[in-house]
Amino acid sequence: xxxxxxxxxxxxxxxxxxxxxxxxxxxxxxxxxxxxxxxxxxxxxxxxxxxxxxxxxxxxxxxxxxxxxxxxxxxxxxxxxxxxxxxxxxxxxxxxxxxxxxxxxxxxxxxxxxxxxxxxxxxxxxxxxxxxxxxxxxxxxxxxxxxxxxxxxxxxxxxxxxxxxxxxxxxxxxxxxxxxxxxxxxxxxxxxxxxxxxxxxxxxxxxxxxxxxxxxxxxxxxxxxxxxxxxxxxxxxxxxxxxxxxxxxxxxxxxxxxxxxxxxxxxxxxxxxxxxxxxxxxxxxxxxxxxxxxxxxxxxxxxxxxxxxxxxxxxxxxxxxxxxxxxxxxxxxxxxxxxxxxxxxxxxxxxxxxxxxxxxxxxxxxxxxxxxxxxxxxxxxxxxxxxxxxxxxxxxxxxxxxxxxxxxxxxxxxxxxxxxxxxxxxxxxxxxxxxxxxxxxxxxxxxxxxxxxxxxxxxxxxxxxxxxxx
Numbered sequence: 001x002x003x004x005x006x007x008x009x010x011x012x013x014x015x016x017x018x019x020x021x022x023x024x025x026x027x028x029x030x031x032x033x034x035x036x037x038x039x040x041x042x043x044x045x046x047x048x049x050x051x052x053x054x055x056x057x058x059x060x061x062x063x064x065x066x067x068x069x070x071x072x073x074x075x076x077x078x079x080x081x082x083x084x085x086x087x088x089x090x091x092x093x094x095x096x097x098x099x100x101x102x103x104x105x106x107x108x109x110x111x112x113x114x115x116x117x118x119x120x121x122x123x124x125x126x127x128x129x130x131x132x133x134x135x136x137x138x139x140x141x142x143x144x145x146x147x148x149x150x151x152x153x154x155x156x157x158x159x160x161x162x163x164x165x166x167x168x169x170x171x172x173x174x175x176x177x178x179x180x181x182x183x184x185x186x187x188x189x190x191x192x193x194x195x196x197x198x199x200x201x202x203x204x205x206x207x208x209x210x211x212x213x214x215x216x217x218x219x220x221x222x223x224x225x226x227x228x229x230x231x232x233x234x235x236x237x238x239x240x241x242x243x244x245x246x247x248x249x250x251x252x253x254x255x256x257x258x259x260x261x262x263x264x265x266x267x268x269x270x271x272x273x274x275x276x277x278x279x280x281x282x283x284x285x286x287x288x289x290x291x292x293x294x295x296x297x298x299x300x301x302x303x304x305x306x307x308x309x310x311x312x313x314x315x316x317x318x319x320x321x322x323x324x325x326x327x328x329x330x331x332x333x334x335x336x337x338x339x340x341x342x343x344x345x346x347x348x349x350x351x352x353x354x355x356x357x358x359x360x361x362x363x364x365x366x367x368x369x370x371x372x373x374x375x376x377x378x379x380x381x382x383x384x385x386x387x388x389x390x391x392x393x394x395x396x397x398x399x400x401x402x403x404x405x406x407x408x409x410x411x412x413x414x415x416x417x418x419x420x421x422x423x424x425x426x427x428x429x430x431x432x433x434x435x436x437x438x439x440x441x442x443x444x445x446x447x448x449x450x451x452x453x454x455x456x457x458x459x460x461x462x463x464x465x466x467x468x469x470x
Contacts (some may be wrong), residue, residue, distance in 0.1 A: 002068060003019065004069060005017075006050060009258060013054060014037055015031045027429070029207075045093040046093060048159070068149055074159050075234060076155040076156045081158070082153050084149060084153060086148075090162075092145040093421055095134065102134055102137050109194075114415065119406070123281075127281035132179055135197065139195050151202070152442065157235065159254075160232070165216050166203075172208060172234040208288075208438050209233070210232045227294075234438060243277065243438060246456045253400065254400050255401045258405060265294070268290060273391075278441045294385070297384065306373070325369035325371070327365070327367040327408055331361050332355045335354070339381070341354075385419050397422075401424065416465040433456060
């Protein structure tokens with residue numbers, strides 16, 4: 001059986017073909033492409049049509065190679081959504097969560113529904129771009145697309161809709177919205193009413209491993225494929241990534257290290273109490289009824305943006321990482337989650353300003369700036385992990401790191417040293433692997449999450465970083 005994982009991140013996308021042979025996962029990257037934010041009219045948008053076209057191109061390649069697909073799965077970043085009209089058409093490209101229209105949105109919403117009540121209902125970390133606040137901002141601004149919408153579909157759901165014609169609301173992606181009650185696993189009636197919308201506008205509920213539908217006749221004609229099944233995997237990329245953590249028991253924390261860093265644990269039940277509220281942790285939906293209790297941390301976005309500005313730095317990221325180690329250690333430290341780093345005109349200047357305001361040496365060279373980013377992330381991971389230890393219902397014995405950032409051996413060693421416990425890296429393409437394995441589970445090739453994780457552990461190379469003695 002062959003499975004196609006469509007894995008879309010906030011800066012790039014990829015399609016990966018996977019199969020399971022003799023208990024091992026085999027995978028091959030088919031295509032890779034940028035995911036660009038479009039700036040126009042004072043707003044930032046995602047190009048949903050460009051992403052759809054890249055998916056069609058990948059499906060054409062599959063057909064041209066004569067590959068028989070069992071199913072297709074799509075995972076993306078969270079919170080963002082597409083408005084669908086009564087005629088079934090997309091009303092506009094979706095806003096990006098980096099759009100500034102939600103500045104001050106939380107404070108406006110809390111004038112009507114108290115902050116504490118929202119957290120008690122949802123257990124979701126407060127960020128101004130959460131779907132709840134995006135929708136409320138659009139309502140207050142009399143947004144034409146929202147006013148005309150018949151359905152509101154999250155990004156993976158919208159792309160599945162474009163492929164199948166089926167309007168669904170997948171559980172893990174819905175859980176990023178701050179609209180979901182994690183106890184009932186449905187949209188909260190009070191919250192959805194507070195922004196003038198209805199639960200029915202979000203399509204029928206589906207869970208990971210549910211079949212959404214098959215490719216429409218139009219897509220079949222365009223690609224040369226037959227009525228291939230489209231499966232709801234963990235539509236939220238972090239949910240797919242955590243499904244790929246090759247852990248043998250529950251006593252671990254995970255770090256999905258990419259554009260965003262997401263640090264947390266996997267639990268059987270939501271954790272919603274005064275401390276989780278104080279530390280601003282989130283409870284997101286996982287597979288098989290689990291909860292991903294985690295905190296979002298601004299991740300390699302800091303480095304990605306700086307690299308666009310550096311004119312004297314090497315293009316090879318491994319060389320940049322190595323040269324960062326020639327800079328003086330612990331010279332300048334920033335808070336990666338400072339709002340100034342969300343989407344500044346210049347990330348380099350934003351970092352310099354943060355250091356200047358805290359009376360630290362200014363990182364002038366790209367080596368100093370890269371080291372500042374790595375050390376600041378490692379120290380932020382330590383801080384968040386200490387919070388997790390207070391809140392977890394079990395002891396945390398190790399940290400599993402997945403995603404592209406796990407390739408940075410310097411950051412991984414800094415993290416191990418900072419948190420004082422083993423750091424185990426792999427897989428790098430965690431989201432795509434989780435996507436594939438959930439399709440394999442839907443097809444009956446693996447039985448449960450631990451069967452999935454055993455297969456993954458047998459299929460990848462892992463590396464352990466032990467904390468150095470201090």
